[in-house]
Amino acid sequence: MPPEQPLDDVPLVAILRGVTPDRVVEIGEALHEAGIRAIEVPLNSPDPFRSIERLAARLGDICLCGAGTVLSSDQVERARDAGARLIVAPNTDVSVIARAVRHGLVVVPGFATATEAFAAIAAGATRLKLFPASTYGAGHLKALKAVLPRDVKVYAVGGIGPADMQQWAQAGAAGFGLGSDIFKPEYETKDIAMRARQAIAAIGEATAKT
Numbered sequence: 001m002p003p004e005q006p007l008d009d010v011p012l013v014a015i016l017r018g019v020t021p022d023r024v025v026e027i028g029e030a031l032h033e034a035g036i037r038a039i040e041v042p043l044n045s046p047d048p049f050r051s052i053e054r055l056a057a058r059l060g061d062i063c064l065c066g067a068g069t070v071l072s073s074d075q076v077e078r079a080r081d082a083g084a085r086l087i088v089a090p091n092t093d094v095s096v097i098a099r100a101v102r103h104g105l106v107v108v109p110g111f112a113t114a115t116e117a118f119a120a121i122a123a124g125a126t127r128l129k130l131f132p133a134s135t136y137g138a139g140h141l142k143a144l145k146a147v148l149p150r151d152v153k154v155y156a157v158g159g160i161g162p163a164d165m166q167q168w169a170q171a172g173a174a175g176f177g178l179g180s181d182i183f184k185p186e187y188e189t190k191d192i193a194m195r196a197r198q199a200i201a202a203i204g205e206a207t208a209k210t
Contacts, residue, residue, distance in 0.1 A: 003064065003104065003106050006064040007038045007064055007106065009037055010036065010037040010200060011153075011155070011175025011207075012037075012176055012199060012200060012203055013038045013039070013040050013086075013088065013108075013175070014036045014196060015177050015178060015182070015183065016040065016183050017044070017068070017069075017179050017180075018045050018183075018184065019045055019183065019185065020045070020046050021051045021054055023189075024041065024054055024055050025055060025059075028058060028059050028065070029059070030189050030196075031182075031192065031196050034194075034196035034200065035196065035200045036063070038064040038065075038066075038086060039063060040067065040088050041066070042067070042068040043068065043075060044069050048067065049067075050082075055083075056085075064085055065085060065086060066088065066106070067084045067087055068088040068089075070087050071089065071091070072093075072095070073099040075096075076099040076105070080103050085105055087100040087108070088108045088109075088110075088177070089129075090110040090131055091109065091110050091111075092109050092110065092119050093109065094120070097120055097124055097125050098123050101124035106127070107124075107125055107127070108127045108128065108129045108155060109125050110157075111128050111130065112131070117144065117152075121149065127174075128154050129154075129157045130155070131157045132159055133157055133158045133159060133160050133168070135159070139171065141156065141168065142171040145171070153174035153175065154172060154173055155173065155174060155176060156168045156176050157176065157177035158177075161181045162181060162202035162203075165202050165205075166205070166209060168206070169207050170206075170209070175203070178199055182195045182196050183195075
């Protein structure tokens with residue numbers, strides 16, 4: 001199975017910002033059972049590489065697990081050593097992209113402008129993250145999609161919730177990244193699973209109307 005297949009099957013990344021190593025496996029299992037197939041542990045979480053290691057050891061064969069807020073090629077290496085197969089960044093850093101591509105990892109760099117998008121593509125990215133999406137709006141993505149290569153998939157991340165997915169899908173979003181709509185450290189695991197199911201249902205409805 002291609003490494004990106006889980007994200008193609010369910011185009012949603014659950015962002016576990018603030019997750020701790022002692023909870024990450026329990027939460028990851030609940031998310032997977034709810035239908036999530038891609039999970040990101042941001043590196044500004046407590047002990048993130050330990051969380052990635054535990055998550056990948058438990059779910060790495062059935063779920064695309066990895067690191068978010070990746071800001072350097074050294075962090076790419078550490079995340080890979082911990083078992084990450086997914087590298088997500090808030091910005092366009094060609095060294096991060098190139099290092100992830102070299103290792104065969106799924107990389108989703110952040111961008112805002114056409115210049116950043118084409119720089120990321122030139123470095124090897126085939127998936128991009130419009131971030132923060134809510135700042136720019138669906139119209140911004142629609143305009144960018146007119147010039148971006150058709151095979152490049154754009155994910156809307158940042159300030160986007162299930163209620164917003166339809167307009168973004170119509171604008172050309174291939175998928176979404178959700179943080180607080182699915183996870184906050186204070187959420188109970190059962191609530192996280194419920195939120196994940198609601199998000200997946202919203203994506204299904206949004207994509208069915210595009």
